[in-house]
Amino acid sequence: MPKKDSTQSGYYKEPAPHVSNDSPFASMMERFETAAKILELDPGVFKYLSSPEKVVTVSIPVTMDDGRIEVFEGIRVVHNSILGPSKGGIRYAPDVTLDEVKALAAWMTWKCAVVNVPFGGAKGGVRVNPKELSQGELERLTRRYTANMFDVFGPDKDIPAPDMNTNEQIMAWIMDTYSMKQHRTETAVVTGKPIILGGSKGRREATGRGVVTCTLAALGKLKISPSNTSVVVQGFGNVGSVSAQLMYEQGAKILAISDLSGGYYNENGINIDQALKYVQENGNSLEGFPNAEPITNEELLKLKCDVLIPAAKEDQINKNNASDVNARIIAEGANGPVTANADPILEDKEIMVIPDILANAGGVTVSYFEWVQDRHGYFWTEERVNRRLNRMMRESFDNLFKVSGKYNITLRQAAYVYGIDRVATTLKLRGIYA
Secondary structure: OOOEOOOOOOOEOOOOOOOOOOOHHHHHHHHHHHHHHHHOOOHHHHHHHHOOOEEEEEEEEEEOOOOOEEEEEEEEEEEEOOOOOEEEEEEEEOOOOHHHHHHHHHHHHHHHHHOOOOOEEEEEEEEOOHHHOOHHHHHHHHHHHHHHOOOOOEOOOEEEEEOOOOOHHHHHHHHHHHHHHHOOOOHHHOOOOOHHHOOOOOOOOHHHHHHHHHHHHHHHHOOOOHHHOEEEEEOOOHHHHHHHHHHHHOOOEEEEEEEOOEEEEOOOOOOHHHHHHHHHHOOOOOOOOOOOEEEOHHHHOOOEEEEEEEOOOOOOEOOOOHHHOEEEEEEOOOOOOEOHHHHHHHHHOOOEEEOHHHHOOHHHHHHHHHHHHHHHOOOOOHHHHHHHHHHHHHHHHHHHHHHHHHHOOOHHHHHHHHHHHHHHHHHHHHOOOO
16 A cells, blocks of 8 residues: 655545646545645545546537537536435536536535535536537427436436526436436436425525625634625625625625626725626616726735625636735635635635535535425525525534634634545445455
8 A cells, every 4th residue: 555655745645646746636625635745644535535436438429400410529427426326517618628527526526515415426527518409409408418327317316406508498408318317207317306296495606695694604703793704705606696696785884896807995895786787787787887886806816805705617726826815704706706716815814715525515516405395395495595595504614613623723724624635434334345
């Protein structure tokens, strides 16, 4: 068995599979290795948890509206299922890569462990620009992808959910296609469905609500009142807009918001109700938003504020701009918005970072609630969903805060230590099937 070797940068003489130093998977592995050292993790367990259990790549032929055939690439990565069925979203994007999906699947493993949800981690993707497809083409693509994943998906095996450029309708098609194959309705095979098909109340707002619950917990630790808090939100999609709205309702001053059209800044605060109405009436875009000064997304990240919520894409804060960040708290609404090489810079600046595997775990938590409700055939009120979500998120924050104090480490390191320890302990108890 390979032994620890303190004379080299790697944790083991036999390192995990090589990946590009600036890739999402590399960032995940760097943080994983740091936690492994703190835990003194068994080298064999390290190797086991470094690699995904299953990587499935499929070709998806689709008959387009004009009769020609296009072939798209679909991916599903199951990182780990030690804690239970694997869980993770499916994204449709032209720049989806296997490296990205592997990183996101691993993050889902640690995320579920951090919030004590009995799921493992998975992620899926299709390399396609869904905006270029008609509704019929999108449906045929989704159903064929699902058909190709019949042996992977299942309510007790692997449970998809919405992600970038996927929604309730796409989840409904996945559920229906899988159900047709099984000759019975299987609502629990997917979460994020329309409520009429077994979806959960509160699911759409869950990720943003979880971000805000963690942010309020962090503000409490720093003894900052929400009504005296200034907030900057990067990204105004589902997570960013809900986070901004809920912080606004808490009395916080929202200094800036942004989307693909750029950033919008007002030193006196932005009326989020007006912003939401503007987006709804302006083709889901903030472009031209009045009563705010246009700024770039890069400038937005440098604004002085109490709370910065990056809720856009990966790698937005990195070694090149981390020193310019001027927030007291960063609550990661997106997956991987801060690269690993930015972590020590932010730590030196004494910025409290609420890591993505905690901050945005509200989505998977309410997905778990949806799965439970589908299995029982009994559905909860939105008030009950939100109450249970807030409790679980705050308990998870408090758990990580205690781990952070115990080891004198950051909240991100504490999240990896807590999550990895839980998965590793379960693995040791279950053993390796031979």
